[in-house]
Amino acid sequence: MITRNKYRILTWLVVILLATNISMGVSFIYHKQQDKKLLEQVNIEENEIEVPAQQRTRFFREQLDLQPxxxxxFRELNRDFNRSAWQITNQLAGLRIEMIEELGREISDSQKLNAITEEIGILHTELKKETIRYYREMEEECNPGQRQKLNEIFMSMLRQEEDVKLPQRGRRNRFGNR
Known part of the structure; x- marks a missing residue:
């Protein structure tokens, strides 16, 4: 026979277990919804066209249905663009290192830093001009339908290149950490 004291203890134990199970269920549903939202966000970002750095000619051939x-x-245009873009990119990397080294000095030279930033700006302009030349020369080889698709590809590339990803305030990662 169960005494009254044991009955109360068992009742409270059932209540605690029931509350624990309900809270776990609610937590599970909440996190499942958060994961679903995160997956949707990732899928939206993946819908943007990403031009590969390697085998770009194959990518354009497939995307634009190019003739032989x-x-x-396109292969020759890509080679020319890569040569000039790599040269500019390497110069930019060197200038960035030079800028960081100057900033790291005990007393940095503002005039030197300004000169470096101006040179970076000039090189960025050159790189954009090379990209425009590359695009226009490819566009000349395309039919109207291919031009439309080429435009979509470049718009997506430029959008990705110009977007700055900043951390969002108060957002938690998928593990619940800030």
């Missing part, structure tokens, strides 16, 4: 003669022209 167009593929050869």
């Amino acid at each position: 003669a167009q593929v050869e022209v």
Whole structure:
């Protein structure tokens, strides 16, 4: 026979277990919804066209349905663009290192830093001009339908390149940490 004291203890134990199970269920549903939102956000970001750094000609051939003669022209345009873009990119990397080294000195030279930033700006302009030249020369080889798709690809590239990803205030990662 169960005494009254044991009955109370068992009742409270059932209540505690029930509350624990309900809170776990609510927590599970909440986190499942958060994961679903995160997955949707990732899928939206993945819908943007990403041009690969390697095998760019193959990418354009597939995306634009290029003819063999167009593929050869695109390959040559890509080689020319890569040569000039790499040269500019390497110069930019050198200037960034020089800027960081100057900033790290006990007393940094403001005039030197200003000169470096101006040179970085000039090189950025050159890189954008090379990109425009590259785009226009590819565009000349395309039919109207291919031009439209090429425009979409470049718009997506530029949007990704110009977007600055800043941490959002108060957002938690998927593990619940800030």
